[in-house]
Amino acid sequence: MHRGIRVRSTDAIQLGRHATRLDTLYRRCFTEPPWLASAQRLAGFPARLTAHLGRSGFAGLVAEAGDQLVGAVYGWPAGPYLATGSTFDDALAEAVTPEVAARLVAPALIVAELMVDPGHQRAGIGRELLARFVADWPSAWLCTHPDAPAARLYRHDGWRAEANFEVEEYPMVLFTRQA
Numbered sequence: 293m294h295r296g297i298r299v300r301s302t303d304a305i306q307l308g309r310h311a312t313r314l315d316t317l318y319r320r321c322f323t324e325p326p327w328l329a330s331a332q333r334l335a336g337f338p339a340r341l342t343a344h345l346g347r348s349g350f351a352g353l354v355a356e357a358g359d360q361l362v363g364a365v366y367g368w369p370a371g372p373y374l375a376t377g378s379t380f381d382d383a384l385a386e387a388v389t390p391e392v393a394a395r396l397v398a399p400a401l402i403v404a405e406l407m408v409d410p411g412h413q414r415a416g417i418g419r420e421l422l423a424r425f426v427a428d429w430p431s432a433w434l435c436t437h438p439d440a441p442a443a444r445l446y447r448h449d450g451w452r453a454e455a456n457f458e459v460e461e462y463p464m465v466l467f468t469r470q471a
Contacts, residue, residue, distance in 0.1 A: 297355050297412075301352070307352055308345050311338060311341060315338055317363075317364060318405075318407060319334055321410065324410050333460070344404055348368065350366065352425070353421050353424055355417050360409075362408065364405065365418075365421040365422055366405055366425075367402045367403045367405070367425070368401075368402055369401060369402070370401065370402050370433075372398050374396055379459055383457045384396075384464075388454065392454045392466070395431060396466075400433055402433060402434075403422070403434035418445060419449065429471065430470070431470050433468045434467055437464065438464070443465060446467045451469045452467060453467055454468050
């Protein structure tokens with residue numbers, strides 16, 4: 293990882309104070325291929341972030357270069373049952389087998405977002421953030437676009453591709469990790 297990058301833990305309150313910087317980072321990350329997020333999807337991030345910040349056990353890490361937010365990862369502990377009720381949750385639940393679904397619930401960690409500014413990618417920031425974030429968990433899971441550069445990182449680092457599905461016209465792949 294680059295020198296001059298500082299990684300620190302954050303909680304919902306601290307990350308909420310930086311919602312504007314996180315929104316800027318999100319826009320920089322998800323307007324790039326393969327995502328090419330729509331204006332509507334980008335505009336919806338603050339509301340999704342607010343909902344995420346309210347999750348029980350929310351935690352995260354941020355990477356900063358001076359006062360610039362260059363990376364972030366956050367999530368929360370999975371509950372005892374696979375979530376339903378949102379477009380994402382319902383698509384995921386429909387895509388997985390019961391065996392896979394059993395790995396997505398407690399004591400797993402849900403990695404909701406991992407973002408690294410495009411200008412700082414391929415420097416080990418994402419790998420460092422993710423490794424630190426999941427280090428103390430027996431299992432974890434996340435989803436990404438199958439063509440995202442991060443998908444190669446996950447495979448290389450031992451994450452297992454478990455299921456492919458689609459959410460709002462975006463192809464997704466579910467990755468799991470067992471300690």
